[in-house]
Structures are given as structure tokens and as C-alpha cells.
Amino acid sequence: MAHQIKVCMGSSCFARGNAKNLQLIQSFLEQKGIEADVELCGLRCCNRCAAGPNITIDDTEYHHVDSGTMLDILEKTFR
Numbered sequence: 001m002a003h004q005i006k007v008c009m010g011s012s013c014f015a016r017g018n019a020k021n022l023q024l025i026q027s028f029l030e031q032k033g034i035e036a037d038v039e040l041c042g043l044r045c046c047n048r049c050a051a052g053p054n055i056t057i058d059d060t061e062y063h064h065v066d067s068g069t070m071l072d073i074l075e076k077t078f079r
């Protein structure tokens with residue numbers, strides 16, 4: 001696997017943006033045809049809800065990730 005994306009699926013992150021972010025990630029990977037190169041997994045709440053929605057790509061943590069930020073992060077990581 002070239003990259004790993006971890007999406008917090010705890011109720012706070014999920015309700016505040018990660019439900020949408022997950023869809024964005026899936027369609028982005030599909031559009032780019034790179035699903036096989038990226039491991040996508042969900043995480044339980046890691047008690048950092050106040051900083052959420054939380055996403056980790058490889059070893060980098062991203063916080064307060066809204067849809068616009070999510071797309072920027074994906075473009076930057078997978079360009």
C-alpha cells in the first residue's frame with residue numbers, strides 16, 4: 001500500500017463532517033483510479049472530538065476537516 005487514510009468514525013467526527021468526507025475520499029480515489037494503492041480504514045473515537053472531524057493520512061493528522069479542506073488535502077497528497 002502506498003498510502004493509508006484513517007477516518008475517525010466516532011459519532012462526533014462522523015456527524016460533524018466525516019460522513020461526507022468519507023464519501024469524498026471514496027469518489028476521489030475512484031475518479032483517480034487509485035483505490036488499490038490506498039488503504040482506507042475507519043477508526044473509533046480517539047477522544048480528540050473537539051479537534052474533529054479528524055483524518056489521518058499516512059503519519060499526518062488533520063483536524064477540523066471540512067469538505068473543502070478534505071479536497072485540498074487529497075489533491076495535495078495524491079497529485
Ligand code: FES
Nearest residue numbers: 010013045048049
Ligand atoms: S469522534 Fe472522532 S475523536 Fe471523538
